[in-house]
Amino acid sequence: xxxxxxxxxxxxxxxxxxxxxxxxxxxxEFVFLVGPSGSGKTTCxxxxxxxxxxxxxxxxxxxxEIIHMPxxxxxxxxxxxxxxxxxxxxxxxxxxxxxxxxxxxxxxxxKNVVETQVPQVLELVGLAKKRDNLPSExxxxxxxxxxxxxxxxxxxxxxxxxxxxxxxxxxxxxGIMRLLDRINRTGTTVVIATHDAAxxxxxxxxxxxxDQGTIVRDQARGVYGIDATSGSIARTEVGARRTS
Amino acid sequence: xxxxxxYIARETATNLxxxxxxxxxxxxxxxxxxxxxxxxxxxxxxxxNAEVEWQRGTQVEVWMNPTSSPSENHAISNELAQLxxxxxxxxxxxxxxxxxxxxxxxxxxxxxxxxxTTPASYRCTPNQPQDAQFVVNRFKGxxxxxxxxxxxxxxxxxxxxxxxxxxxxxxxxxxxxxxxGVLILNTIRMAIFARRREVSVMKLVGATNWFIRLPFMxxxxxxxxxxxxxxxxxxxxxxxxxxxxxxNSTSVLAQMRLTGWEIFGTDAIVIVIGALIGTxxxxxxxxxxxxx
Ligand SMILES: Nc1ncnc2c1ncn2[C@@H]1O[C@H](COP(=O)(O)OP(=O)(O)O)[C@@H](O)[C@H]1O
Ligand SMILES: [Mg+2]
Numbered sequence: 314x315x316x317x318x319x320x321x322x323x324x325x326x327x328x329x330x331x332x333x334x335x336x337x338x339x340x341x342e343f344v345f346l347v348g349p350s351g352s353g354k355t356t357c358x359x360x361x362x363x364x365x366x367x368x369x370x371x372x373x374x375x376x377x378e379i380i381h382m383p384x385x386x387x388x389x390x391x392x393x394x395x396x397x398x399x400x401x402x403x404x405x406x407x408x409x410x411x412x413x414x415x416x417x418x419x420x421x422x423x424k425n426v427v428e429t430q431v432p433q434v435l436e437l438v439g440l441a442k443k444r445d446n447l448p449s450e451x452x453x454x455x456x457x458x459x460x461x462x463x464x465x466x467x468x469x470x471x472x473x474x475x476x477x478x479x480x481x482x483x484x485x486x487x488g489i490m491r492l493l494d495r496i497n498r499t500g501t502t503v504v505i506a507t508h509d510a511a512x513x514x515x516x517x518x519x520x521x522x523x524d525q526g527t528i529v530r531d532q533a534r535g536v537y538g539i540d541a542t543s544g545s546i547a548r549t550e551v552g553a554r555r556t557s
Numbered sequence: 558x559x560x561x562x563x564y565i566a567r568e569t570a571t572n573l574x575x576x577x578x579x580x581x582x583x584x585x586x587x588x589x590x591x592x593x594x595x596x597x598x599x600x601x602x603x604x605x606n607a608e609v610e611w612q613r614g615t616q617v618e619v620w621m622n623p624t625s626s627p628s629e630n631h632a633i634s635n636e637l638a639q640l641x642x643x644x645x646x647x648x649x650x651x652x653x654x655x656x657x658x659x660x661x662x663x664x665x666x667x668x669x670x671x672x673x674t675t676p677a678s679y680r681c682t683p684n685q686p687q688d689a690q691f692v693v694n695r696f697k698g699x700x701x702x703x704x705x706x707x708x709x710x711x712x713x714x715x716x717x718x719x720x721x722x723x724x725x726x727x728x729x730x731x732x733x734x735x736x737x738g739v740l741i742l743n744t745i746r747m748a749i750f751a752r753r754r755e756v757s758v759m760k761l762v763g764a765t766n767w768f769i770r771l772p773f774m775x776x777x778x779x780x781x782x783x784x785x786x787x788x789x790x791x792x793x794x795x796x797x798x799x800x801x802x803x804x805n806s807t808s809v810l811a812q813m814r815l816t817g818w819e820i821f822g823t824d825a826i827v828i829v830i831g832a833l834i835g836t837x838x839x840x841x842x843x844x845x846x847x848x849x
Pocket of ligand 2: 475
């Protein structure tokens, strides 16, 4: 579903944000991308959305090579890749319902689709009762749920999350993780960039660790803070999981 | 992808309302500049129409000295009759010119005249309007001739005035059109800025570039169109004024009146320019300020 092949990204100021990264993520996987601040997690997410282009290497998303994809195709790529951020990015003057509906309207989905899909996804994220509230009337956790609903309402193949719990307390964060897990169980591939150790340890899912732009660990049922030397064991675990 | 007309209409209306002051300024500037363009076009066509009328009525007037002798009068009359390029002449006696002057001059001017001091005249129609100048040259300074005049010269001055006026209109209109374009560009820039959050979400969820651009494009188009429709009504009003003038007088202006089709064509040009200004203004703003 996602494949990085020897990807290197150097920003204009000379910072090497991602160095020789190769990574395979299968359909339906749930993957944490961990690492300290500045290790290149956000850069990877931005390259998957084609907001940034790598300097070397190739990237496949949903069976398509996206580096040489013509510009006009990029919107169609993004319809297959939902994304949520630490700062929610909701429209403050639209209600919960309108925020989610907006994502369907602007890709030209007809009214009847909007009217059936939006209530469904609001039910899924547990906000059916708050559909007519403005974002400012919601808690941080609820706002992030709206953002997840917006990213998921078009049923993308992949859901990306960049520090989705960065602004939330631990209990609320766990709620968001449960929600992402539920979405993952519908068959959606989920990739979460985070440095929230407690959450990663709690979920026990595949962990890919970045350090200064290189992968130092890839572990099938990882925890956050494992030493890089266990990486080789981790890769065999991943291999076993894939063949099963 | 179906581009929902409903969505674009709603977004355009919201943008226009949010930016209403700038919108009004842009629309008014478009209206004033295009009204000038329209007026210049009407003048040009009016002058072309009137020229035919003016030339058809062209006469050369040979004014005799009030003290001229009958033999001098006779010589002139004979010569006029022989000239091949003179179609026909009529003789106006001192008395009949005196009565005509009574109608044309103000009372104070007229009070200085008597039938004895009024010049008699020959009024001749040349075969071709341009032959009038030959007649003028031939009789100027002949014994007994006071002066020779061809109203063609007046017409030339009139046409020159109209041409100058027309170019002044076009120059002012061009400056105004440019500022109208800049005003539209600026309203669109402000709309893009006001909606930067929406635009970034649209990009994130995979709206196509055209879907993002179209509401802004249509906003500029609406401003250009509304302005040009105002201008088109002004042009139509001008046409009506010229028409009513021609019904109750024989003034020069009246001869400039246009046909309905000519007005229709002028209005069509005005509206096309308005639409163009709106489209170009918003296209430039989108290229420069909307990063899609
Ligand atoms: N737009 C940018 N221009 C230049 N350097 C950048 C830019 N974005 C990120 N970087 C640098 O690239 C490195 C990786 O950043 P990032 O991908 O944001 O890491 P993370 O998300 O893991 O904190 C950092 O050193 C950061 O300073
Ligand atoms: Mg980051």
